[in-house]
Amino acid sequence: MSELIPPIRGMNDILPDATPRWHQLETVTRAVLAAYGYREMRVPIVEKTELFARSIGEVTDIVEKEMYSFEDRNGEHLTLRPEATAGMVRAGISNGLLYNQVQRLWCHGPMFRHERPQKGRYRQFHQVDVEAYGLAGPDIDAELNIMLARLWKALGVSALELQINTLGTPATRQRYRKLLVEYFRRHLDALDEDSRRRLDSNPMRVLDSKVPETRKVVEGAPSLLDHLDAESQAHFAEFQKLLDDSGIRYRVNPRLVRGLDYYTRTVFEWVTTRLGAQDAVCSGGRYDGLVELLGGKPTPAIGFAMGMERMVALMEAEGVSVPDTAPHAYLVRVGAEAERAGLRLAEQLRTALPGLRLLVDCSGGDFGKQLKRADKSGARVALVLGDNEARKHEVGFKPLRNTTEQVSISWDLAVARLAAWVQ
RNA sequence: GUGGACGUAGCUCAGCUGGUAGAGCCCCGGAUUGUGGAUCCGGCUGUCGUGGGUUCGAGCCCCAUCGUCCACCCCA
Structure with missing residues (x-):
């Protein structure tokens, strides 16, 4: 054997035992999005590095130290997308989708961030990304x-809680930021090292600190x-008010601050207590x-990303059942005639019954060997074909999950x- | 990037103060030459993560490295 790579x-690797769960998530998500008029778009996984630097923010952790960036053969600076919104906006502008138009769009696929892996956090992970363009009012929020x-x-x-906050306009946020920095500077001694560092890079993140000492200072900070x-x-x-009207429960969390620079006004996050430290399953704002920052016409927009690995993990944690993917029937053939006839029978069945597994x-x-495999496959029934049956154009119908003869x-x-089992 | 725990068969794991590697599951064969499940019998599989070092001798001790997990950081 050669050396292992x-x-x-x-x-x-998402293995065959896991893909039915993913399909379930994707199918349900697709249907719900369609019900609200969202249309799928597919965009490249690689974009110019500049796109992410400009949209996400130069001083964010993502851009500073988490991107998979490289030079291609032409010397262009490219990056594997760390999130989907920048590429979606770029594609919307490139293709004239965002000019004076309302668009409800979504996409899904892999994202890449070079972080230390842990539960619910991987270097290649998958998101469903949903965006609404051209709508300024809180009703779309x-x-x-x-x-x-x-x-x-x-x-x-069900184990999800909605947390919401608002970041205001860029102008108010800037004013507030100033106040905040002034306040924290007065309490510099009480701040932990990380928070002091953030004071220069992203002071609003200090509000989110988990260090007890810092938390005390945060409590007195201006809101x-x-x-x-x-x-x-x-x-x-x-x-x-609109959430109240719809009976959606939520908590206003003044410390909820998104990590990406481009957020304004409404931000939200659906969190769970069932997945450990990586508790945000879906968040956006x-x-x-x-759109304007990336060269388009000023366009209001709102969107969110759902972490698919995290959602899959939550579904597992909550014991959501998965659709059965075991074969409906398992055909065993013994004898030269039966072997040939069996393939013909199989094709006839598949033609007559789309959806049959x-x-x-x-x-x-x-027969013993093959029936053992039939049983292991999880099939409901074994179709038994020997030369005797083949000659008579018959087949043995042997239920495997009950004692029927x-x-x-x-x-x-x-x-x-078989038709009764196939939808 | 930081800290901690852990890497032994395809999987889950045991392996004593350092003495030449084991179990269960899975898989394969048989009991059962046209019939699965339960049971019984037999069998296969190991760069002990990798590379060094200490030692007469290393799965076990030391160093490095890679990986996994958990937490921090950050975030979906």
Whole structure:
């Protein structure tokens, strides 16, 4: 044997036992998004590095130390996307989708961040990314979360809490930032090292600190909610009213600060207590300035990203059942005539019954061996074909999950029997 | 990037104060030459993560390295 080539750290293979769960998540998500008028778009996984640097923010952790960046053969600086919004906006502008138009769009696929892997955090991970463009009012903010509440219900998960906050306009945020920095500077001694560092790079993140000492200081800090401009305040109030109307429960979390620079006004996060430290399953917010920042016409926008690995983990944790993917029937063949006839029978069944999952034993052996495999496959029934049956155009119909006797029936009748199990 | 725990068969794991590697599951064969499940019998599989070092001798001790997990940081 040759030398083994190991997989890349933090990048997972999603194995056949796991894919039914992923399909379930994708299928349900697709249906809910369609019900709200969202259309799928597919964009490249690689973009120019500049796109992410400009949109996410030069001084964010993502851009400073987490991106998979490289030079291609032409010397262009490219990056594996660390998030989807920048590419979606770029594609929207490139293709004229965002000019004076309302668009409800979504995409899904892999994202890449060079972080230390842990539970719910990987270097290649997958997101469903949803974006609404051209809508400035709080009703779309609310609708997105109403839609998410419906999605959670459809997926069968309940251990999620909605947290909301507002960051105001860039102008108010800047003013507030100043106040905040001044306040923290007065209490510098009480701040931990990380928080001191953040004071220069991203002071609002200090509000999110988990260090007890720092938390005490944070409690006395000025709140952004008290320094909002009137319009942002009204927007946030209306957003909450609409959530109330829909019976969506939420908690205002003044410390909720998104890590990406482009967020404005409404931000939100659906969190769970069931997944350890990486508790945010879905989060997003408004980014009214991003389209313009990337060279488009000023366009209000709001969106969110759902972490698929985290959602899959939550579904597992909550014991959501997975659709059965075991074969409906397992065909065993013994004898030269039966072997040939069996393949014809299998094709007839598949033609007559779209959706039928039929496995033909091609490993050989006597009836005992093949039936053992039939049982292991999880099939409901074994179709038993020997030369005797083949000559008479019949097949043994042997239920494997109850004690019903095997019967010999015509091929046509086999179609009718199996039809009941195929949707 | 920081800290801690852990890497032994395909999987889950045991392996004593350092003495030449084991169990269960899985898989394969048989009991059962046209019939699965339960039971019984037999069998296969190991760069002990990798590379060094200490030692007469290393799965065990030391160093380095890679990986996994958990937490920090950050975030989906």
